[in-house]
Amino acid sequence: MQELKKKQNIFHYCKIEKNSVLLNDKLIISEDKSILFSEFSKILYQQIKLNYPKFFKMDDLSKLALITSEYLLTNYFKKTKKPNDISIILSNKSSSLNTDKEFQKTIDNKDNYFPSPSLFVYTLPNISIGEICIRHKFTGGNIFFISENFNSKLINEYASSIIKNRKNSIVLCGWVDFNKDDFKAFMYIASVNYFNKITTNYIDQLFK
């Protein structure tokens, strides 16, 4: 029990799925499962008092990524100063497929061909990382991995190689996936404090 308590102190995460938000094991909000993300995301926007008009221009994947990082980072940096050199490693299965399909609709018919530039710029999954970087002025490195399932092993290995190089650096890690109306986000903070103490098994349990 004490062991678990310790882990909770060093492992900070946020999970958003099935219209609910879990922050470090604590249920923050839970909405009716029938409401769509468009509505759910507005409720979250208001709850965290985001006041960031750019948010409404984003596609769903970027909205989800930004909101998840917002819950996690606001809580994490309550007491400590937020550094700029934060690296970000995110991953998912569906890349930017939802927005890809939307964009494809605008070019499918050559008699009704109006490709939308505002959709096209969101047809890359790492744009979601870019949005987080812009919001927080994070200038570290970033990478977006694609995998069938959440690959905590790869992400931890990659994060640890970054932290080995820069001992006091922090890496924002996780999964943010959007496929049709189905979505899931899970983000956590990797730092030098947590290696050797947090196993991928522990992370996988929380992800589930």
Added chain:
Amino acid sequence: MSSIYISSNNIISSLGFNTKENIHKIKKGISGIKFHRNFGYMYEYTAKVENKILNEKFSKIGANKDYTKLEKMMILSLNDTISKSPFSITKDTALIISTTKGNIDMLGSKNSKLHSDRVYLTKLGEVVKKFFKFYNDPIIICNACVSGVLGITVAKKLIKNKNYKNAFVVAGDIVSNFTLSGFKSLQAISNKPCSPYSKNRNGISLGEAAVSVAISSKINSKNIAEIIGEGESNDANHISGPSRNGEGLFKSINKALNMACLSGNEIEYICAHGTATVYNDEMEAQAFNRLNMQDIPLNSLKGYFGHTLGAAGLLETIIATKSMNNNYLYKSYGFNKIGLTLPLNIIKKNQKKNLSIILKTASGFGGSNVAILIKKCKN
């Protein structure tokens, strides 16, 4: 500190089906960019891999009907690299795949006999893994136009971290209706073959390529380059436009130099990103001038291959490495009169130069910037 080396490699592009063919064409000053009728109704300058030759070559190792164009290109490229590699595939070998849009042409194709789930990058990865019987699941990188260079830095990190002993990296993208329409909608497609850093430049020419390399920490006579430093930084400025003062590129080059314990004046050649959009090329000029690197010979290879998106960084790393090993600089194809507010030493004609340490940079949507430092191997 253990070192990381690139050994066998292959390039499949509009200029040829192996590295040698590609280098030969570049040396002769031939570009792969041509005026094409694309998808029946779009007339643009693009650099394409010829389907007929691709299918002919692929038929020797697989059934054409079972694979998409990109899969054929990636498999054919990897097949060449693996066959010439100093190591073979074991349980300690990583497969790294870099792409921006993968089989995106599957979205718009209604009569393809292949299952539509091939549009998932995980499926593309599965196909490549299965063909070569890799033991490990592929590590797939989808990080805009820096994906190709990231293939190298990911391999380096994971090998140094002792997660794998070696890796095969393959990077590829095709010219699709999707990307062509998208860049057109952003008014980023040039109405002439692209001309990086030039006064009259007005956008990119899209290209397609699949490129692969073998990477390991073992010293071998087949090694062609050592990766001695890397740096990555986000502009944190705009999702589809580069930072005005080149902040992210500046930071990433500085990080790479620090890692390699080098100063900027020790770099003998820069193989830059040079997409030929007004903003990208100007941003690079800002960053290189801030680093006092404006006099170092520099080129963009986009004039030969077009912008091959997720393949570009890996493709250009191989060409730059060949340049270094041959002590020979290739002209920045398509360049005419400089069109930047600050000076850069653009390579105007092919020339001999002794080279031992060079810099490769890449920047992409989402604000990503990556720089790697490459050193000649003493074989």
